[in-house]
Amino acid sequence: MSKKSVDTYEANWWSRLTQSRYFVYILISPLFLILFAYVIYPFYTTFVQSFAGENTLVNYKKFFSLESTANLEALWNSFYISIISVICCAVVGVMMAFLLERYDFPGRRLLSILVLVPMALPPLVGVLSFTFLYGESGIFPRLFQQLFQLEDVPFALKGIWGVIVVHTFTMYTYFYLTASAAIKGLDPSLEEAATSLGASRIRVWRKVILPMLTPSLIASSLLVFMVSMASYTAPLMFGVERTMTMQIYLSRTNGNLDMAATQSTILSFVSITFLLIMRWYQNRRNYQNLSKGVSVHRSEVSSKPLKFIAVVLSFIGTLILILPILVLILISFSKDGAWTIQILPTEYTLDHYKALFTDERTWRPIWNSLQMGFIATIGNIIFGVAAAYAMVRLNFKGKTMLDILITIPWALPGTVVAVNLIAAFSTESVFTFNQVLIGSFWILPLAYFIRHLPLVFRSTSASLMQLDQSVEEASRSLGASWLYTFRRIVIPLTLSGVLAGTLLAFVQSIGEFVASILIYNTSTIPLSVAIFQKLYAFKFGTACAYGVLQIILILIVLIISERLSKGSAGSAI
Amino acid sequence: MKAVRINDVSKKFGDVLSVHDLELDIKSGEFFTFLGPSGCGKTTTLRMIAGFYYPSKGKIYFDNQDVTTLQPNKRNIGMVFQNYALFPHMTVDENIAFGLEIRKYDKKTIKEKVDRIRGLVHLGPLGSRKINELSGGQQQRVALARALVIEPDILLLDEPLSNLDAKLREETRIEIKRIQSELGVTTIYVTHDQTEAMAMSDRIMVMENGIVKQIGTPQEIYHRPNNRFVATFIGETNLLTMKVKSIEGDTITVENDAGLTLQGLTENLAAGLQINTGDEIYVSIRPEAFESGPGDNTITSIIELIEFTGVSVNYFLRWNDTTLKAMIISRERAIMQAGDTIELHIPKQNIYFLGE
Ligand SMILES: Nc1ncnc2c1ncn2[C@@H]1O[C@H](COP(=O)(O)OP(=O)(O)O)[C@@H](O)[C@H]1O
Ligand SMILES: [Mg+2]
Numbered sequence: 001m002s003k004k005s006v007d008t009y010e011a012n013w014w015s016r017l018t019q020s021r022y023f024v025y026i027l028i029s030p031l032f033l034i035l036f037a038y039v040i041y042p043f044y045t046t047f048v049q050s051f052a053g054e055n056t057l058v059n060y061k062k063f064f065s066l067e068s069t070a071n072l073e074a075l076w077n078s079f080y081i082s083i084i085s086v087i088c089c090a091v092v093g094v095m096m097a098f099l100l101e102r103y104d105f106p107g108r109r110l111l112s113i114l115v116l117v118p119m120a121l122p123p124l125v126g127v128l129s130f131t132f133l134y135g136e137s138g139i140f141p142r143l144f145q146q147l148f149q150l151e152d153v154p155f156a157l158k159g160i161w162g163v164i165v166v167h168t169f170t171m172y173t174y175f176y177l178t179a180s181a182a183i184k185g186l187d188p189s190l191e192e193a194a195t196s197l198g199a200s201r202i203r204v205w206r207k208v209i210l211p212m213l214t215p216s217l218i219a220s221s222l223l224v225f226m227v228s229m230a231s232y233t234a235p236l237m238f239g240v241e242r243t244m245t246m247q248i249y250l251s252r253t254n255g256n257l258d259m260a261a262t263q264s265t266i267l268s269f270v271s272i273t274f275l276l277i278m279r280w281y282q283n284r285r286n287y288q289n290l291s292k293g294v295s296v297h298r299s300e301v302s303s304k305p306l307k308f309i310a311v312v313l314s315f316i317g318t319l320i321l322i323l324p325i326l327v328l329i330l331i332s333f334s335k336d337g338a339w340t341i342q343i344l345p346t347e348y349t350l351d352h353y354k355a356l357f358t359d360e361r362t363w364r365p366i367w368n369s370l371q372m373g374f375i376a377t378i379g380n381i382i383f384g385v386a387a388a389y390a391m392v393r394l395n396f397k398g399k400t401m402l403d404i405l406i407t408i409p410w411a412l413p414g415t416v417v418a419v420n421l422i423a424a425f426s427t428e429s430v431f432t433f434n435q436v437l438i439g440s441f442w443i444l445p446l447a448y449f450i451r452h453l454p455l456v457f458r459s460t461s462a463s464l465m466q467l468d469q470s471v472e473e474a475s476r477s478l479g480a481s482w483l484y485t486f487r488r489i490v491i492p493l494t495l496s497g498v499l500a501g502t503l504l505a506f507v508q509s510i511g512e513f514v515a516s517i518l519i520y521n522t523s524t525i526p527l528s529v530a531i532f533q534k535l536y537a538f539k540f541g542t543a544c545a546y547g548v549l550q551i552i553l554i555l556i557v558l559i560i561s562e563r564l565s566k567g568s569a570g571s572a573i
Numbered sequence: 574m575k576a577v578r579i580n581d582v583s584k585k586f587g588d589v590l591s592v593h594d595l596e597l598d599i600k601s602g603e604f605f606t607f608l609g610p611s612g613c614g615k616t617t618t619l620r621m622i623a624g625f626y627y628p629s630k631g632k633i634y635f636d637n638q639d640v641t642t643l644q645p646n647k648r649n650i651g652m653v654f655q656n657y658a659l660f661p662h663m664t665v666d667e668n669i670a671f672g673l674e675i676r677k678y679d680k681k682t683i684k685e686k687v688d689r690i691r692g693l694v695h696l697g698p699l700g701s702r703k704i705n706e707l708s709g710g711q712q713q714r715v716a717l718a719r720a721l722v723i724e725p726d727i728l729l730l731d732e733p734l735s736n737l738d739a740k741l742r743e744e745t746r747i748e749i750k751r752i753q754s755e756l757g758v759t760t761i762y763v764t765h766d767q768t769e770a771m772a773m774s775d776r777i778m779v780m781e782n783g784i785v786k787q788i789g790t791p792q793e794i795y796h797r798p799n800n801r802f803v804a805t806f807i808g809e810t811n812l813l814t815m816k817v818k819s820i821e822g823d824t825i826t827v828e829n830d831a832g833l834t835l836q837g838l839t840e841n842l843a844a845g846l847q848i849n850t851g852d853e854i855y856v857s858i859r860p861e862a863f864e865s866g867p868g869d870n871t872i873t874s875i876i877e878l879i880e881f882t883g884v885s886v887n888y889f890l891r892w893n894d895t896t897l898k899a900m901i902i903s904r905e906r907a908i909m910q911a912g913d914t915i916e917l918h919i920p921k922q923n924i925y926f927l928g929e
Contacts, residue, residue, distance in 0.1 A: 018642075470658035473625055474716075476645040477652035478672035478723060488671075492662050 024396045031387050032398075035405045037431035038450055042424035043268070043408075046416075049261035049423050059262035071247060071263065078244040078267075081160060081235075082228035085167035086221045092168055093175025093220070094213070096317075101183040103299055105310035107318060114321040118170045120554045121324060122511030124528050125547040127237045128535065129324035130157060130166050132331060139327065142343045162238035167231060169320075171224050178216035185212075222278045229270060230413030232514045245415045245514075252419065252518060264419040268412055275411040279404070325551060332544035339540065352545035362542065365530035366549065372441075372526060373509035376448035377456075380505045383449075384456025385498060389490075391457075392464040406457055409450045414514030417451055421519060441524050444516060448509040455508070456501035463497025464490075496564040503557045511550055574759050575635045575726040576601040577622060582631030584617050584783075591617040593783040595631070599761065599776075604753055606762045608770040609780035610806070615763045618780075619729055622761065624648050635726060646675075651720030651758075653730040657712045659704045665691070665715050666700040672723035690722040693752060710741045717749065721756065728753070728760040734769065746773060767807050771795065779803050799843050801927050804857040811858045811897050817850050825926060827856055831892035835870050837924035846928045855927040860887065862923035863899035870919040872897075876911050888915060 017023055052058050063071045100112045118126065134140050134157040141153035148154070157165055195204055232245040240246065244267045251260035332352055334345030355362040387406060391399060409417060425437035425446075437443045467490065475485040491498075513528035520529050527546060534543040579597040583590065592614040599605045607615040620626045622633060624645030632641045640648055651672075660668050666687050673683045691700055694714040704712065713733060720728060733749070734742045750773050753760050764770050770777050771791040779786045779794060779802070786806075787799040798804035805812055815827035815835070825842070828834040835856060848854055863872075872890065874897075880887035881903070888899045888909075899917055909915060 468656060468658060470654045470656060471660060473623075473645070474652065474654060474658035474719075475660070475671065476625075477623055477648075477650055477729075478719065479646045479649070479675040480671070481644075481646055484675065489660060493660075 024394050028390050028394065028396060028398075028402075031383070031390060031402065032405075034383060035402070038446065039405055039409055039453075041429075041431060042420035045423040046261045046264050046268075046420045049258055050265045052258045059258055062259070063262055063266065070242065074242045074244050074247045074263075075266070077160065077240070077242045078229055081163055081167070081231075081240075081243065082225045084164050085171065085228040086224045088164060088168040089172040089175050089224050090217060090221065093172040094179045094217070096172065096176050097179035097183055101180050103310070105307065105314060107311060107314040111314050111318055111321075114318055115176060116173060117321045117325065119173050120551060120558060121170065122513070122528070122547070122550050122554070123170065123233045124511070124513040124531055125328065125550060126170050126324060127166055127233050128531070128543065128547060129328050130162075130169070131237055132327050132540075133323055134165075135162075137341075139343055142341075146343060158238055160238075160240055163231070163234040163240055163243075166234040166238075167224075167228055169324075171227060174223050174227075175217070175220045178220045179213060182213050182216040218281060219278070222274055222281065226271060226274045226278070226411060229267070229274070230415070230514075232413065232415050245413055248415045248419060249518065252422070257422070260419050261423060264416045268416050271411050271413060271416070272408060275404075275407060279407075328544045328547045328551070330544075331540050332548045334541050334544075336539045336541045349541070352541045355542065356545055356549065365525050365527045366546070368524045369510045369527035372445045372524070373448060373506050375445040376452065376509045377502055377506045379445070379449040380452055380456045381498065381502055383453065384501060384505075385460050387457050388460035388464055392461050393469065406453050410452070410454045414447075414451060414512070415518065417447060418515040418518035421447055421450075421515075438519060439521055441521060443519050443521065444524070444526060447515045447519060448505075448512055451512065451515060452505040452508055455505040456498060459497045459501030459504075460494055463494040467493050499564055500561050503561055507554050507557050510553065574601045574757060577727060577759065577761070578634040579618075579622075580632045580634065582618075582621065582628040582633060584614075584621060584626060585629040591783050592621070592628075595785060597778065597785070597788070599759065601636075601759055602757045604750070604760045604762065604773060604775045606764060606770045606774040606777045607780060608764060608767060608777050608806075609786075611765055613780040614783040615765075615780060616731055617783075619731055619761060619763050622727070623650055623652055623729055649723070649726045651723060651725030651728045653713075653716045653720050653728075653733045655732045655735060657716040657736075659712055659715055659719070661704050663704070664700065665696065665702050665704070665707070668704065668715055669719045669722050671719065676723065686722055690718045693721075693755075694718045694748070709737055710745060713737060713745060714748075717752070721752065721758070725758060728758045729763075730760065731763045732765070733762075734764070734766075742769075749773070771807075779806065781806075796925075797841075797843075798857065798925065798927060799845075801855050801929055804855070804925070804927055809860055809898070811860065813856045813858070813895060814853060815856045817848050817852045817854060819850055820848070824921075827854070827926075829895065831895045833872075833892055833895060835919065835924055836921055837926060838921050841922065841925045843925070843927045846926065848926070855929075857925040857927055858897070858919055858923065860898045860900035861885075862919055863888075863901060863917045864920060865901055865917060867916060868918035869921045870924070871916065872918065873914060873916045876909060876913050876915050879909065879911050881908075888917070890915070890917075 017026075050059055062068075066072075096115055100108060100115065121129070132138055134155075136153060136156040136158060138156065141156045144150070144155070145153045195201075199207065230245065231243075232249070235241070235243045235246045236249070241250065244263060248260050248263045248267065251257070251263060331339075331345060333348045333350065335347040335349050335351075338347040339345035352362075356366070357363060387402065390396075391402060412420075421443060422438055425432055425443065428434045428436055432442075435442075437446060471493070472485055472489060475489045476482070480488065511528060512526070513532070516526045516529050517532065520526055525533070527550065531543045531546045534540075534546070577597070577599040579595050579599075582592060582595045584592040595618065607618060609615055617626060621628050624640070624643055624647075627642050632639055634640065635648070660671065663671070669687045669690060670683050673686060678686070687700070691697060694717055696711065696714050696718065699707065699711065704715070707715065713736075716733070730749070734745055737745060746769060762770075762773060771794075774791055776788065776790055777794050778788045781802050787794060787803045789797070794803060794807055798807060801812065804810050813829060813833075815829045815833075818826040818828045818834070820826075820839070823839045824836055825839055825848070826834065826836050835858075837856070842848065846854075874890040874892070876888050877891045877896070878889040880889075884902065885900045886903045886909075888901065890897045890899060901917075
């Protein structure tokens with residue numbers, strides 16, 4: 001009797017709570033708490049620190065002072081490099097897109113697969129292979145030096161232009177992808193109509209094609225600019241100290257933390273501004289279904305001389321794209337220390353690969369990275385799936401806020417994320433259960449988690465949006481609890497999306513270098529930092545073997561993702 | 574089989590009132606239909622019964638149990654969704670068995686029940702098909718089977734036929750009705766299609782803008798509409814605005830400016846409607862209420878337009894700006910033409926008086 005009344009009381013209490021308009025805020029509060037603790041709070045501590053802890057603008061004055069212009073120069077260089085990178089990437093990316101979408105020539109198929117290779121290269125490994133190929137002691141400069149018996153190498157990739165070339169190589173794919181999607185949507189009859197009306201080729205370009213490409217060009221430009229501003233690996237490897245990220249790194253290694261905080265705050269300001277512009281632009285732009293267009297007919301390159309040029313060019317393109325991987329493989333078999341002034345390494349060995357699996361010191365970093373990447377990715381899955389579900393299925397105020405907060409850490413340069421974490425977690429805090437995270441094992445998993453916040457979130461929300469809510473309701477009406485429905489219906493139907501984001505997050509965590517180099521803990525060195533260290537110890541072979549391992553891992557993941565997306569397309573109604 | 578009682582329920586979305594002070598009793602085993610134009614609150618009401626929305630005000634009972642805020646999975650309902658909402662990653666049988674697994678039946682019982690219901694909805698050999706290998710009509714049957722196999726206390730259907738083509742719609746309509754009466758499950762059916770509602774229902778609730786306009790059997794709704802909205806929404810009618818000339822005994826006389834005078838019976842006054850001489854009221858005359866030749870309310874008029882539909886002939890008659898449509902079953906071969914004069918009459922008991 002009395003038990004029953006307790007039951008009803010509790011049921012009432014519970015149903016009153018769940019019915020309440022504010023219940024949803026209880027559900028989403030953990031998400032906001034995590035974002036507050038690991039995104040806003042670190043950001044805020046950096047901001048506070050940038051005022052040197054005494055509410056003065058000292059550091060900002062120093063930054064902008066005209067007496068020592070290092071910082072202003074760095075800011076200018078970062079802008080300069082970013083703008084040139086955008087231009088170069090745009091030219092290469094759009095040209096590639098047109099070439100591959102519009103023309104048929106021998107070698108097109110191979111080229112169209114290889115064109116995405118740069119996406120598969122982890123940043124550090126990419127730069128590494130470029131210095132081996134085209135750096136001052138690289139294979140090609142030396143080859144030409146010997147061929148022509150020159151005193152010095154005739155050319156070499158270095159300085160700002162080195163950075164720009166690497167940026168172009170690694171980031172033109174952003175332009176390539178959006179431009180080729182846009183070109184696929186271009187109706188060739190439009191062009192033909194314009195031509196038939198007597199418009200010249202240039203006029204057709206200017207009046208017809210360019211305007212239609214503009215939205216995708218602007219979106220890619222913003223993205224490339226942002227990524228270039230954040231670029232750290234390339235300036236580091238080419239020794240360009242006067243960029244924002246390098247300045248932050250130097251301030252930090254010199255122990256000038258307040259200045260690092262100031263520089264970070266300024267760079268964050270730039271990045272977040274660009275992020276917001278990008279969001280605004282994408283929301284404003286009306287989405288057309290670009291893939292719906294008539295399939296483009298490719299014109300065949302027919303005249304003999306043109307065909308010859310096309311073949312040569314596509315051969316060179318293929319070579320440029322595949323060489324970075326080939327050189328890594330080559331050097332991974334070379335004996336450490338035996339390659340000095342020769343064009344190619346002279347002595348080869350399998351030792352590096354053996355060591356990967358047998359030598360504790362060699363495989364330790366791999367194991368560390370796998371472990372830390374795994375932990376971070378588990379976090380990404382839990383947070384990403386929950387946030388995606390909340391975003392797509394629940395109704396609450398602050399959705400835009402949630403979305404922006406999740407995207408910010410991705411838009412912030414890794415260097416800044418690291419500085420923020422240093423500022424926040426060098427001391428004990430409630431968010432870390434009163435532990436000091438800096439110097440502990442946990443700081444890197446946390447950094448990876450933060451940097452890759454949006455990946456699982458985005459891919460999961462995309463597949464959730466495709467899942468009709470009434471399917472969930474059908475399950476509920478058949479007697480399934482929310483949890484059972486989530487397990488039996490929601491998870492299986494969104495699994496491919498969740499997995500795609502998960503794999504991406506995992507791979508990126510394994511290859512993460514930029515934040516790692518600032519905050520790694522010497523007893524759990526991650527793979528990327530190990531590569532860097534081996535490089536500076538002239539153990540090129542081992543460094544490249546690590547790199548090859550990473551590329552293999554990435555290829556496996558890419559293949560699995562490809563399968564997954566195909567599978568889901570097949571089963572979707 | 575449970576009865577459903579809806580007690581003074583309202584539902585607000587923000588400031589929009591979707592359902593307003595709804596009172597409703599649905600009997601156990603009844604086939605009950607919510608009928609009304611799109612956006613009138615049918616789905617909202619159904620979803621409150623299912624438990625996907627909670628009322629802003631009022632209570633909902635299944636028999637005597639207050640289910641107002643009970644979770645949908647605790648209500649033992651079967652629901653068929655407009656887009657079927659089948660689980661795309663499961664086969665037909667897995668879909669049907671889903672609710673049974675939750676109810677923890679053993680494997681053997683599940684198989685028996687699934688087989689039986691699959692037979693009932695004529696999906697015999699398709700048990701192991703994937704959902705995307707089925708036609709629209711077959712998917713609809715799976716959805717029905719999945720909802721019925723759990724032996725729900727109440728079956729809820731939200732416009733289940735709207736995604737089918739016309740022929741399949743009629744076929745499936747008969748099928749649903751057959752299965753429902755076989756199982757005797759209390760059924761609530763949502764539709765905006767009045768033919769569907771008339772053909773299937775024991776009782777119908779007509780709604781407009783979240784308000785109940787009338788509840789009654791198809792015959793009552795059709796023949797004795799309570800108000801202007803119901804009269805025009807259900808079937809076809811000649812709706813005239815007329816002035817009450819006199820009320821004598823059981824006879825009401827009305828007239829309009831066009832010179833038309835009609836006499837009807839007080840028993841055909843809409844429920845609750847009070848009238849006095851001189852009031853303006855609506856007069857509803859169904860086209861099929863007309864009969865040939867002279868009688869009550871004889872009308873002699875020139876035919877403006879004539880329509881031969883096979884079963885019947887439609888005559889359009891006109892007084893100034895009043896047009897009447899009369900439908901006469903075509904027994905004679907003699908064909909009249911536009912411009913001819915015709916004599917028709919309207920039996921007194923076929924004239925209805927309505928308020929707003
Ligand atoms: N979830 C909701 N949020 C806000 N308004 C809603 C929601 N569901 C229904 N409405 C509104 O309630 C009214 C009734 O909708 P509904 O019950 O779906 O109509 P019907 O099923 O009769 O076409 C509509 O005006 C609709 O816009
Ligand atoms: Mg509806």
